[in-house]
Amino acid sequence: MNTASLPDIVFMLLFFFMVATTSKETDPTVKYSAPEGSRTEDLTPYKQRSEIDFLYLGAPRNPNRASAFKFGYALSLDNVVQATPDGLYSTNAVSRWKRDKFDQKPARMIAPIEAVITCVKADQSAPSGLVFDIRKQLQDIDALTIAYSVKDKGVNKAGQ
Amino acid sequence: MAKRDIPEINAGSMADIAFLLLLFFLVTTTMDKDQAYVRSIPKKIEIPPEDLPDVQKRNILAIKANSQNQLMVRNVVFSDPDMISDFILRFYQTSEIKNKPEENFPLYSTATLGLCDLRMAEMEAKIEEADKVGATDMAKFFSSALNEWDKKKKAIKLYGKSELREIDKQAHIRIEVQEATAYAIFTQIHNEIEEAVIELRNTKCKELFGEPYTLVKQRYNQDSDAKDKDILDLIEILYPARIIEVTPKN
Numbered sequence: 001m002n003t004a005s006l007p008d009i010v011f012m013l014l015f016f017f018m019v020a021t022t023s024k025e026t027d028p029t030v031k032y033s034a035p036e037g038s039r040t041e042d043l044t045p046y047k048q049r050s051e052i053d054f055l056y057l058g059a060p061r062n063p064n065r066a067s068a069f070k071f072g073y074a075l076s077l078d079n080v081v082q083a084t085p086d087g088l089y090s091t092n093a094v095s096r097w098k099r100d101k102f103d104q105k106p107a108r109m110i111a112p113i114e115a116v117i118t119c120v121k122a123d124q125s126a127p128s129g130l131v132f133d134i135r136k137q138l139q140d141i142d143a144l145t146i147a148y149s150v151k152d153k154g155v156n157k158a159g160q
Numbered sequence: 161m162a163k164r165d166i167p168e169i170n171a172g173s174m175a176d177i178a179f180l181l182l183l184f185f186l187v188t189t190t191m192d193k194d195q196a197y198v199r200s201i202p203k204k205i206e207i208p209p210e211d212l213p214d215v216q217k218r219n220i221l222a223i224k225a226n227s228q229n230q231l232m233v234r235n236v237v238f239s240d241p242d243m244i245s246d247f248i249l250r251f252y253q254t255s256e257i258k259n260k261p262e263e264n265f266p267l268y269s270t271a272t273l274g275l276c277d278l279r280m281a282e283m284e285a286k287i288e289e290a291d292k293v294g295a296t297d298m299a300k301f302f303s304s305a306l307n308e309w310d311k312k313k314k315a316i317k318l319y320g321k322s323e324l325r326e327i328d329k330q331a332h333i334r335i336e337v338q339e340a341t342a343y344a345i346f347t348q349i350h351n352e353i354e355e356a357v358i359e360l361r362n363t364k365c366k367e368l369f370g371e372p373y374t375l376v377k378q379r380y381n382q383d384s385d386a387k388d389k390d391i392l393d394l395i396e397i398l399y400p401a402r403i404i405e406v407t408p409k410n
Contacts (some may be wrong), residue, residue, distance in 0.1 A: 003175065004171070006174075006175040007171070007177075010179055010182055013182055014178060014182045017182065017186060017189065018185055021185070035343060035344035035347050035348070037195070037347050037348070037350070037351040038351060038354075038355065039351065039354040039358050040196055040197060040354070041197065041198050042193050042194070042378070042381075043193065043194040043195065043196055043198075044193050045381040047194065054194075057343075071340075117198060119194065124342060125343065125344065126342070126343040127340045127341065127342070127343070128225075128337045128338070128339065128340075128341045128343055128345075128346045129338070129339025129341075129408050131343060132405075132407050132408060135201055135405070136407065138201060139201045139202075139203075139204050140204065142204075144200050144202075145199070145200050145201070146198075146200075147196035147197065147198045147199070148196055148197045148343075148346070148347050148350060149195070149196040150195055150197070150347050150351070151195065
């Protein structure tokens with residue numbers, strides 16, 4: 001059997017996947033499973049323009065450490081788990097992180113900090129109070145756009 | 161010189177290498193896109209409590225969730241969260257055609273081109289006044305108001321009618337959750353709001369321009385066409401999504 005064209009076929013498949021998919025966000029250092037929702041907005045255009053930053057809110061990987069965090073949930077900013085026993089929110093971790101992120105953006109980006117989205121990827125049973133803590137810190141530095149991440153249920157695609 | 165054979169490279173393992181690469185990409189990539197509800201956070205300002213405007217009860221649609229994840233809309237417990245979007249539709253549509261003051265839902269007012277011109281002139285005068293005194297904050301506030309009226313004027317022109325009925329300026333949806341309310345409930349409330357608002361917007365946009373709002377919005381996000389922006393502005397004036405997220409108390 002002649003298999004000379006097999007590599008070509010496989011490469012074709014490979015290129016298809018390289019183009020059609022996006023690579024996974026860096027593995028968050030917390031465990032989270034997103035809640036489901038419909039009628040969501042697709043964040044791809046913002047990602048392409050790098051007008052979006054992601055933060056994760058979930059249970060720490062090591063269950064024994066859960067008690068060290070406020071409500072047992074930890075926040076992961078660029079893979080660094082942030083917490084102090086009385087809640088990291090007293091330390092302004094989010095506002096400092098967001099500021100740094102914004103300062104590191106490429107110069108060609110014209111969006112002001114108000115418009116740069118901060119996407120909260122929180123576990124479905126995470127307490128909303130923590131989300132509001134994050135929101136408060138973003139408000140403090142005028143980063144005024146927030147996105148609440150969910151998994152799309154798949155129904156109700158655009159337009160229908 | 162004797163003719164020598166050109167050595168052939170063995171390409172038999174090429175397929176294996178390519179498969180390996182392919183598998184690597186299959187494993188490390190995700191097909192699903194990032195999906196979210198995008199909301200804006202109000203700017204931080206200090207207003208003394210006595211300066212806060214009075215809001216009529218009919219203009220507030222409060223959706224509350226407690227720490228046991230039970231939902232309540234306007235003080236009525238909703239055991240089936242899917243019903244919330246229907247209630248939101250009623251909130252918008254009750255007075256849409258004709259004001260029904262007897263119902264506990266927001267009233268509509270009529271905006272005309274003449275009114276827009278009048279208000280714009282007023283705002284310009286106020287900006288001038290503020291500039292004279294040097295009150296930059298006030299000037300900024302009035303110029304954003306001026307922008308709003310200008311947008312509305314454009315919208316009426318695009319609408320093609322002499323007037324436009326719009327919901328009370330104060331009509332809003334208020335989300336009140338508690339600290340311990342699960343994030344899933346919080347996003348579900350956003351889901352219900354979005355369902356209702358997008359349905360209203362899609363229907364209207366289809367009726368006026370022949371394509372749904374979500375499609376126009378998607379296109380605008382990709383190529384920022386000014387014409388699409390005008391359409392979006394009009395639809396958003398007709399069905400504004402004013403959402404207030406109340407910070408839970410400790």
